[in-house]
Amino acid sequence: MAAEIPATMLQLRSLVTPDQTVQLWLDDVDVPEPGPTEVLIRVEAAPINPSDLGLLLAGADVTAATVSGTDDRPVVTAPLPDAAMRAMAARVGTSMPLGNEGAGTVVATGSAPAAQALLGKTVAAAGGAMYAHYRCVDVMFCLELPAGTSAVDGASSFVNPLTALGMVETMRRESHIGLVHTAAASNLGQMLNRLCISEHIPLVNVVRRPEQADLLRAAGAVHVCNSTAPTLMADLTAALKETSATLAFDAVGGGRLASQILTCMEAASAGADYSRYGSTVHKQVYIYGSLDRGPTELTRNFGMAWGIGGWLLTPFLQQIGLDAVARLRSRVAAELTTTFASTYTDQVSLAGALALDALTAYARQATGQKYLIRPGL
């Protein structure tokens, strides 16, 4: 095998410079040697998730980005606003590899039997640095894909599927019986919709455009509310009354949407009698994304039994433990082309990911727009 593997490879890196810019380029790095329990994956597909963008772009103003270098080896430079620069202080001068997840073929392994068993197999992996020709990871971060599954189909086997499953698991652990999801027409949202249908979990999908509502309804969604409609509050309250959903996962973060959801949950759960402290039903919103980076505004007209907080996949997985995670992973592998299928609007090479038109497109985080990096292209 070793003869096929080059000594060096390209790896996409992001650097915050002291003069308040972020620079993105393809670095020449050595192809690593797998340790005893590691495998070397030839990366064939890696998605650009919203959760990759923070590290990649560092909050830069991509509309002011410029590109130098060659087509094969572009160097992107974009200015950082003051607030982004303050937040990135700890990153200045330390370039970082990127790509939370991806899939490819195992081309070399360490000596451990579990590693050797994967040689030649198509695997998905999580653990960062997947925007590269090769990535060396411990077998425990690998998911062997069912025979016949392509790397493209397996590229998004971790972040979105485990997030959707994590939302349902959180719902059950915190004793809710239904869910609300915002940015519900995203890849993740469509996945959650399929998952909730298959588990008979009432789900209220909140979208921003009529065509997104149509998309979800065509996929079987019963409750879809358009957050830009003048009837939002009435629509959402009606859906919450029908579903008794008291837990929301919000990808938007900024603005009033989280507050509006709590207000409607309160209206849906309040009894007819006046209670000065509102309903005793606990209403919870977890913010797991930040499509709107502005402040979250809470009007607090939803009684006292409410909570809002951050929700992040990795600590959640740590909290539920290895056995529970293994169970979730097996389910993902089994339903990768059905419940947990992803779709991509564009596929680009490593260099293509740094083209300005691609960069500005995926930085916009428009719902339904999703890029897949294919290092072999």
Place this chain on the structure above:
Amino acid sequence: MAAEIPATMLQLRSLVTPDQTVQLWLDDVDVPEPGPTEVLIRVEAAPINPSDLGLLLAGADVTAATVSGTDDRPVVTAPLPDAAMRAMAARVGTSMPLGNEGAGTVVATGSAPAAQALLGKTVAAAGGAMYAHYRCVDVMFCLELPAGTSAVDGASSFVNPLTALGMVETMRRESHIGLVHTAAASNLGQMLNRLCISEHIPLVNVVRRPEQADLLRAAGAVHVCNSTAPTLMADLTAALKETSATLAFDAVGGGRLASQILTCMEAASAGADYSRYGSTVHKQVYIYGSLDRGPTELTRNFGMAWGIGGWLLTPFLQQIGLDAVARLRSRVAAELTTTFASTYTDQVSLAGALALDALTAYARQATGQKYLIRPGL
């Protein structure tokens, strides 16, 4: 005993009218007869707590209040803003008695031995409708005061003491090791300061004026930050670093204070290395009051391990159970004139509580301003 007890009495009531006003007056009502397990208390002292004001004033604009009737039997009328009227829809046309807690002498009892044992005793009670000459309550809502304790000293035996103890109990149950408290110079704040000193719990007091800081420091507070000082963020971060306090109780609610506390907690807990999701230390703010009724604004520049929510005494006590509550109550009784002592800026009769100058004073909820109703005056 019965000969001393009149057939009727005065009781303060609040009514939201269909024409968008709140009316407050002293109603003539029958003095109730105690059931088997009840006692009849001659109310001698009842505080006006912030938690009473929502029910009393219904969000009215007290600066536009007018008074009619006589000095002995005033009738206050105040207009309700549209938003308050919407929130009070379920209250329209149903007049409500007031007064969450108070103390007085047991002048009649039911047949149960536990009730009879309290005859002639000075007791504190919680359960509403204490702004009246008499109040009939079940013995389980009574706290017998230690011999020699006056009704004035025992008037605030429930709301503030149990809230202070509840904050400490919540801190322990949720695995934090220090507290932050806003509006820290209030009666409750001073109580919490004494409680934390006696329990060796690090407490960061946040106040709005230098003289409030002086008051708390004179009472032994180590960490006091002035939220109006230009150095707030640096002061608060330094205090949070010293205390490792990751749980705050916020009486203010509106504005940016809760967000600023989370930002400083994050700065105090963050390591030197860059982590895109921030510190893994969970940071929590509970909003238990609403001194600022405006929206809560969260900048979300404090990582993903954070939560904010409502905190209310009664559900908390239900959650910890009767045995735990009994333990807390005994402690309150034992330390009523020390740890849990309250001070009042003015004492008024039932009619005096409806005088416009008193009404506008206590409606302002200025820290350190606290009224005590003494129905016997």
